[in-house]
Amino acid sequence: MADARTAVAVKVKGLTRRFGDRTVIANLDLEIRRGEFVALLGASGCGKSTLLRILADLDHDLEGDVLVSPHRGVAFQSPRLFPWKRVWRNVVAGTENRRDRARAQSVLDEVGLSHRANAWPKDLSGGEAQRASLARALARNPDLLLLDEPFGALDALTRLKAQALVADLWQRHRQAVLLVTHDVDEALLLADRILVMDAGQIAHTMDVRRPRPRTAGDPAFDQQRLQLLKWLGIGASDTAQ
Template identity: 55%
Template sequence: MRPMDMHAPAFATHDPLRVRNLTRRFGENTVLDALNLDLAPGSFTALLGRSGSGKTTLLRTLAGLDEAPHEARLDLPRPAAVVFQEPRLLPWKKVWQNVVLGLPSAGARRRAAQALTEVGLDHRQDVWPATLSGGEAQRAALARALVREPRLLLLDEPFAALDALTRIRMHALVLDLWRHHGPTTLIVTHDVDEAVLLADRVLVLDGGRIAADIAVDLPRPRAHADAGFAALRRRLLTELGVDQQEAA
């Protein structure tokens, strides 16, 4: 039996995510091939795969940005929110206005302030996005997701463009927000270390299907120096077809 993670979300009462028979084709190229997927409520899952394996296609379909084919069945927690690699902030709107973009105006400033405080940007509410650092811009993007109180949080390589120290801080922030809010969370990443540090389950997408489904049975906080971390890293790299000597 897996030991209880005392740092997991205290509540996760919404519905599970279920995908059945999801196929996506672009011309003659089948990106997703009758894919099936189940995510438990409040879980934190990482999705790995080679470039072009369909990771972002899957995430966009789950987010409702791409329409699912009629033969597929998707039962998804709603509302959903997405954080992309680029913050996608509108430069002509103040930071707080970006956070509540598309939401009703009643109480918008208060909700923006609360979300920005959670991500450590309460002092940057009234500035223009161009004045934010890369890490601050991603914090604003996270606040924009949180203010929608999502039951499904989708992260599409949100830290890929950040420097190493900023990524470490963002990892800690995302885990704190996940524990506090408890959304079912799926992060798409190319970084094996990031997947093991953040998630409790890692999926490897290959050939349009889930080729590997690996539990990360490590207590938090996690460290690269732990033997269990290193073993999981080696296993995932093998699943991805990476030469271990090249990855060392």
Template identity: 60%
Template structure:
């Protein structure tokens, strides 16, 4: 018996109980339990095939939960690695597609202004740079006023400098709007720069789950960040930590 429910909890916006997902003989998620508090920023790390994107797609409602119970808010939005803008609609119309709001152009303009893209409101998506397209995708998520924002490696295809700008923009929007954020990433440094909680998945289960108790903005030279980085790399099988078995 399984179900996907809308959550009404005061402090927890995501509850996952014994979620199991298999594709043929391969079990991708194995009786997974997870809770995410309102306003938390959680980064999800793991090797390829560990179940990260499957979990995110389930929370987004894009995949079913055939075994287990998944409780999520109705107001949620997803930003993928590809912007997924409709090429035959101008930028502002992409933002409000399917949205029922009075004066949708004004709603789109306000969101585009927050991501520094108001000057491209009438542009065609194919004329945008990679960074501009991802900012438009973020604005599209923003107009939905999500309680849960799901980010599936949204910066992976960007160059290094644009990636840093986008990371800072996401942090700014998170502080301004306060959704719970789940960021799927392969980048340990990105997880430690943005998230206040880091989870490592391994073979469909949570192998590590700890708080990053370092104030923002964070710096790579901070000894606490460097120590956590070494532990995370070890947990992911990269090595480099003296002790990869204890808690960070």
């Protein structure tokens, strides 16, 4: 992977990833510009998380060209904190300055967790652990933030708070963001552009040109929501309760 020191944080051309006889990503093209917030939707098994792992430089057995900024941070659905390290040491783990308490405190303050800097991961709530994971990603001063369903395990209220936090962090830092999610509403509330993946390719693209902060339920939101659900193969009768 080469250094993308341009206005582009991600540039993928002809990407193919196979697992044995099964092709998970098929000749995929993708470009994400610096400062752009992109959400990636799709059914389970369509290749979303595989793509994110490739962009995070965690998977190298691929075909095609992948150009990604080396300055990237990653947060997964599971916070993946080291249980033997206090929160602040988790935040700077793996960085050049892994003993930089001031840097840890700074990013923990950004996510509202500075008061838990000395806590052990086992003593954190689910929402706190996910905020610690976000702080760890921010500690790398990323040009690109890769988020793989980071709110999926949270309860509804904590999830809303976490979404608002990510929106606020993006407004402050304006790094490129790729958010993998199953939540159509979440994608519409956060992203500038929504991609729908199907059979290993980007099947649909939607631009979300709505001012922030956003709320659900207005006519434009509902119209785009219905279109996304249609692309995902979900009709009105499937969502009616």
